[in-house]
Amino acid sequence: MSQKNNKKRPKSRSWRGLFRRRSDPHRAYREKYLETLQYQHRTFDVKGLTTQGIFTLELARVFVDLGLGQMGQRPSTDPIPRFAPAQQRERHSIWEYLTSESLQNHNLAVLGAPGSGKTTLLKHLTLTLASPESLPESVQGMPRMPILLLLRDYAAIIEEEPDFSLLTAVKQELARREENIPLDWLAQDLQNGRCLIMLDGLDEVAKPQLRRQVVAWVERQMQLYRNNRFIITSRPFGYRNNPLNGVLVLEVRPFTPEQVRQFIHNWYLANEIKSAGHDDKGVRLDARQGAEDLLVRLRQTPVLLDMSVNPLLLTMIATVHRYRSSLPGRRVELYEEICEVFLGKRHEARGILYDLTPAQKKRVLQPLAYAMMLHKQxxxxxxxxxxxxxxPLSRVSPHTPRNEFLRMIENTSGLLVEREVGMLGFAHLTFQEYLTAVHVLDQRLEHELVQHI
Incomplete structure (x- = not known):
């Protein structure tokens, strides 16, 4: 991770020290601001998933730290990447990049495929930094007043007001939470380089021209508040044609077997504690047995084991296992939900709308999957x-160019992947098989399929 630096950011004061200073006139405002962040980001986000548990889980109980590495020549859009031993060796925590002495002058861009956990990572950072009394000593030397903004929420304002300020964005974010907290102290913290500014979802700014304007705005903020640290997240396509100047680009690595195991145990324990209303030896035993049962089923079902490297897919698998008890059993409902979520259902739940609905995209992809299966491709x-x-595309969207549709599916859903130049394939054979089966049923093509067996 070593990088050369010519100038260093000024050392920030101990965050614990700031809170212990009784003479600090802004102490109450700081504490109220951090409390608001805790309320806002403390839950594990499952918006847009059809199969959901009956309990709202705390993110801190479920979270498993992601592995990050410096980006290769071309970041992967594949949500279920093939195992790459070299990439697995280079795995570092986000905290390592933030606390590294040699990288303290670098802002970070974190790229990841759909469902890889980028937003969850920023929420974890925010929650950790919003609890200054429990911060580990290892992060005491970095700027640490957290600011987390979703870029999609401010794109329209940036388009109308290019000089829209970061501080105004924070005020608007607090207003959404019905909080009216004076922010003179935050302006001072920004001036003194005490903040970690996290800007999530560059790819979720759908229009390319507007995305370029948002990138220009981000670069202005990085220049204006250059003594602070910035982290920007995006899917690869949103960053590829809009790179930021002077940032270290990192890529989210897929879960390792140990991370899969840790997540499943964390997830089951969080559910059992919520279900029982308390935490004791019996609750932990039930959670351990449920987690181990799922791990056994994953090992016995290679398709699901392949998918478990993606945190979102692993969440969906765990939810189906606990609440439907249908794994490996009938997996068609799981595959249906995965396709819907990756084709845009999760984005719709977050208020992000595209020209085509998930159902329309699915109808276009079905004959493609069917043709590929017929020709064993x-x-x-x-x-x-x-x-x-x-x-099929002309029926649902006659004005959408065919090549743009294919690129859109690759970039926004990850269901199609270009593994070689000019060649597309489904991210996993299971998706190709599922879409083929749906097409056969919809079009009553069973007799044609039988002829090719």
Missing amino acids: REISIEEAMAIIDE
């Missing part, structure tokens, strides 16, 4: 794919 040229989707 795992990958297909972009030209061939465009010819196959021409008719």
Whole structure:
């Protein structure tokens, strides 16, 4: 992780020290601000998932730290990446990048495929820094007043008011929470380089021109508040054509087997504690037995084991296991939900709308999957794919160019992946098989399929 630096940010004061100073006139405002952040980000976000547990889980109980590494030549859009031993060796916690003496002058861009945990990572950072009395000593030397903003919430304002300030954005964020906290102290903290500014979801600014304006705004904030640290997250496509100047680009690594195990145990324990209303030896035994049962089923079901490297997919698998008791059993409902979520259902739940609905995208992809299965293809040229989707796409969106539709599916959902130049394939054979099966049922093509067996 070593990087050269010519100038260093000024050392920030001990955060514990700031809170212990009884003479600090802004202490009450700081504490109220951090309390608001805790309330806002403390829950584990499962918006947009059809199968949900009956309990709201605390993020701190479920979270497993992500592995990060410096980006290769081309970041992967694949939500279920193939195992790459070299990438697995280079895995560092976000805290390592933030506390490294050699990187203290670097802002960070964190790129990851759909469902890889980028937003959850920023929420974890926010919650950790919002509890200054429990901060580990290892993070005492870094700027640590957290600011977390979702870029999609401010894109329209930035378009109308390019000089819209970061501080105004924080005020508007607090107003949404019905909090009216004076922020003179935060302006001072920004001036003195005491903040960690996290800007989430560059890719969620859908219009390319507007995204470029948002990138320009982010770069202005990084220059204006240059003594602070910034972290920007995005899916690869949102960053590829809009790179930020002077940032260290990191890529989220897929879960390792140990991370899968840790997450499942954390998730089951959080559910059992909520279910029982208390935490004791019996509750922990029930949680351990449920987690171990799921781990056994994953090992016995290679398809699900492949998917478990993606935190969002692992959450969906764990939820189906606990609340439907249907794994490995009938997995079609799980695959249906995965396709819907990755094609936009989760974004819709967050208020992000695209020109095509998840159902419309699915109808276009079904004949593509079917044609590939008939010809026993795992990958297909972009030209061939465009010819196959021409008719179904014209029915749902006649003005959408075929190549733009394919790129949109690759970039925003990860269901299609370009593993070789000019060649597309489904991220996992399971998705291809599921979409084929739905197409066969919808079009009553069972007789044609039988002829190819």
